Amino acid sequence: MTADADAASAKTSPEPVRDTTADHLLTPDNCAVVFIDYQEGQYATIGSATREEIDLGAITLAKLAGAYEVPTILSTVGVGMGVNQGTVAEIAGELPDVPEIDRTGVNSWEDADFREAVTATGRKKIVMAGLWTEVCLAFPTLDMLREGFEVYPVVDAVGGVSPVTHATAVERMTHAGAQPITSLAFGCELMRNWARPESDRFRVVINDYFDRKRAIGDKTGTLFR
Template identity: 65%
Template sequence: MAKTLPEPVRDPKSDRLLTPANAALVLIDYQPEQYRTVTSATPEEINLNVVALCRFARAYDLPVVVSTVGVDMGVNTGTTAEILAELPGVTEIDRTGVNSWEDEEFRNAVKATGRKNIVIAGLWTEVCLTFPVLDMQAEGYNTYPVADAVGGISRVAHDRAMERMQAAGATPITAIQFGSELMRNWARPDSPKFREVLQWYFPKRFALMKQGKIS
């Protein structure tokens, strides 16, 4: 018997996997000054996967929180234009501290999403991503650091940070895994949203591979 219909949809809010109704996306410190010192991944690979996160979030109407550090102080510039262009209507929340969870405006923005599953990425892995993840895990959130959309000042720094977050209960994922989890079933009427991102993603990825900018 041919299978052309989707399986029944589980409760999208209580589902143990990520769904458009139970998750939010948080992006931290994707600023030019941060990129300059990242060596565990190339800027091209990081941007490819962060843009994919943004496109999936927009396609499935997830709340998005974006934060920067040191912009109001005149130390840094804002989120890189390539990423910000994918998030129309999203306002950056600037901070002075490296741990975004210590910033009241940021905490309130995350709480305002009403979601406990937080898909999160930031630069550097070992600082601006790890610190809020540790705090959020301790406060009852389920965090999902996106391993291929982040980077540290060295491979060792990145890897140890991922291990530290996992030890605290965080669940690492990847950008395409995130989109697949939201989509879930090819027969659902909204699956073309996922296909559209893939049709952009893989040609872009293969082109960057040929250029030697990602592995």
């Protein structure tokens, strides 16, 4: 085959865009992102992953939500009671225009303001992350699945008290019908095609992800994940 023939056969145009609201996969137009309890008190008790590992996924998730203008909800627990501090700066800084919805209970779905915020997005596919995996993420996931939502726990952006509690919670949510996802996979699902102009949004986020991933590896002396 000649060089001209190679050039003629090269694929440089994107495939047609599928219906972005009816697609069974995640798109910027059919999902919402939820962050629950990214607070100092929660981080302090995580035993299934390091804070750096959790932040790698959570910050990536926040950057993707911003880059693709996905409706985003942010919840905290116990701030109004004076028990806990608000969302940590690493996450809050990526969500500058997202208000915190504070509550008193461990299950955010039992809070009327949280339920109203989720419902107001008009989205049934909910990409969700929270600390701890086994409580603050698992409980609303189980409730929302029963009410007809599709829930996608972002497993590389969360953590539990121990590896066992985290893994058990993921298994419990999955058995109930949740669809676990990772932050980069979510980005690929939103972006979908490298030839589309908006793929540059993902390129920025993925480059940041691998820069921070390498920094974690350099700090720990290991090839992180």
